[in-house]
Amino acid sequence: MKANEGNDDQLSELEWRRLADKAETLAAGRFAETDRVAERNNWKVIRAFRKHKVSDYHFASSTGYGYNDRGREVLDLVYADVFGAEAALVRPHFASGTHTISTALFGVLRPGDELLFVTGEPYDTLRKVVGKPGDGIGSLADWGIGAKSIPLLADGGVDFEAVAAAVTPRTRVFAIQRSRGYEWRSSFTIDRIAEMVRRLRQIKPDAVIFADNCYGEFTEEREPCEVGVDLIAGSLIKNPGGGLAASGGYIAGKQELVEQAAFRMTAPGIGAEVGAMLGTTRSIYQGLFLAPLLVSQAVRGSIFAAAVFAELGFETKPGWDEPRTDLIQAIAFGSEAPLVAFVQAVQRAAAVDAHVVPEPWDMPGYEHPVIMAAGTFIQGGSLELSADAPIREPYIAYMQGGLTYAHVKLAVREAWETLRARGMLDGMSVRRDQ
Template identity: 50%
Template sequence: MSLSWTDDLPEDLKTKVAKVEKLIQPRLEEIDQQVLYNQQRVLNLFRKHRVGEEDLVPSTGYGYDDIGRDKIEAIYADYFKVDDALVRPQFASGTHAISTALFSMLRPGNTLYYLTGTPYDTIQEVIGLAGNKRGNMKEYGINFSTTELLDDGSVDYENAEKALKADDNIKVVAIQRSRGYAVRDSFTVDKIAKMIKFVKSIRPDVNVFIDNCYGEFSEKEEPTFYGADIMAGSLYKNAGAGIVKSGAYIVGREDLVDGAGSRLTVPGAGKGEGATWGYLRDFYQGFLKKEKMSSKS
């Protein structure tokens, strides 16, 4: 006897549910195929990097020569098709990783430009748009500008082009993949690819940063496949499959990830430090199971 969540529903509601399930079945099958595709990529990477039991042994203290940490970062770099990665429990949140990446690239007098409109509230506090907390970008003399999205939630390319050409101090162009708390659709990878191409055609000198929170593994491709210079997200959302208890990741170009590592720890030690405590098993399990969990959300 099979059990279903619809068993206790009224008959008329069961009928409606059945119709909806039939209607969305093609999309569900498409998602299942995507899960299998991404899962195969993960398994291939685990084999390529020869993941073994020894990689689950955590480090303490400084965290020097942590082979399990270095290997999961190499796997992340391979998966996202980038040079390098930081995958660390020391990040308190996705916002912490985003802040670390941005601060590592920006200097007093530089401008951070958001192509996708004003970011969500925790990033606003990092920038200094809200809260006026000590240590925000505004206090360090880092400027901020943005072009708000059009009414339909799409990028205002006409005014964005003007903004990019008008300010030579723009050093980082940020793209927020998810809707955050706004009433708009999240941006798909193909739309982000168009944004990256647009920015690089006007300002090839800037670094394109992607806030990838909530977007990881929801498609077969990622923004880094299309030229994003650096990207960050949380480990206790999609990337951790609900298993990882703390942490976040940064992936991208080697020099930029190296700079983020120095910002996370200290210059000199950089990403060579940072103990993993008891988190390595969670990191590997989360990465292995992330496709299935992300598909269910």
């Protein structure tokens, strides 16, 4: 190694330490709050385990029909308690969050009903579930179920006047998407969801209020059902699976609505009474036990990333000092090249498939090419560190997850080094102490 190369390495290390130390000092208060939330949520999970006397025999496998699988039945009870619901349906048979949400919506909606998204357009993959009349794919529209989306106000709030104007006698379900999806907006805190519930009840008291809870579980001390939401759904390979659940999803809420979803999951009249767990029960229980801690590690990582990239002059949402209600950290790059470089850097920081170079591609269910970094132990497991982005203006990367804070910190460093080496930080207004 030449002498000047060694000096460059030392200078790079010194710059990184200064940047990382500054970010961690700024975020110390937010880190402490995250630890407090994790502690309270871990206690909540343990209390549910104790209440239902979870024992080793509940982890036994079942096959075939899975009749009288007591571990599965108790798992549903534990989830219901943890999420403040009357009932829950927790199964490895759900292929994804989209599949789980689709099951919930098809369970409670009937031909002639109408679904009203009150938080803007739904996430990209749900648009195919909504569908178009006569599309022949079995979408909601194909079954004669209407859907409308009410754009959010300029400040990111729900336009309740527009919601009230859009309601008809057919309106059966109000849908809330808690996380930002691929939108440059704030995710909705539980307090804001509580206000939505209050206002929506005034508009149409008998409508079902549904919330897509993906990415939000355990980021706050309360969950949507605890503030009046009737039905929620999420994925086990996101927050509540704790990095151990290999597949699956959950639906929780009012008993009648969960039962309707269960009839859609299997068959009318059968519902939740069947479903062999095939050796997955232990990992789902243990993943739930670990989830509050691991979610807090991911949230810490997101806060750190926001602080670092804010110091580098990039716009981030949420900011490092803002409340957190999901895992997702959005960073606006403004052009395609630094966006792609960032996502590829996250992949290089992975423990699995670090040698793979992600490229944008036309991913099923998405309207634009998408680039995804996902070096995960569970394929698609977004409680693990991942990053993805649609290739469209304003070129925003969405980073989420990280089973350990140290892993996220490494990925942020890898991204910083990559952007720095390629001159993509030149001209950015880096903030420094005077």
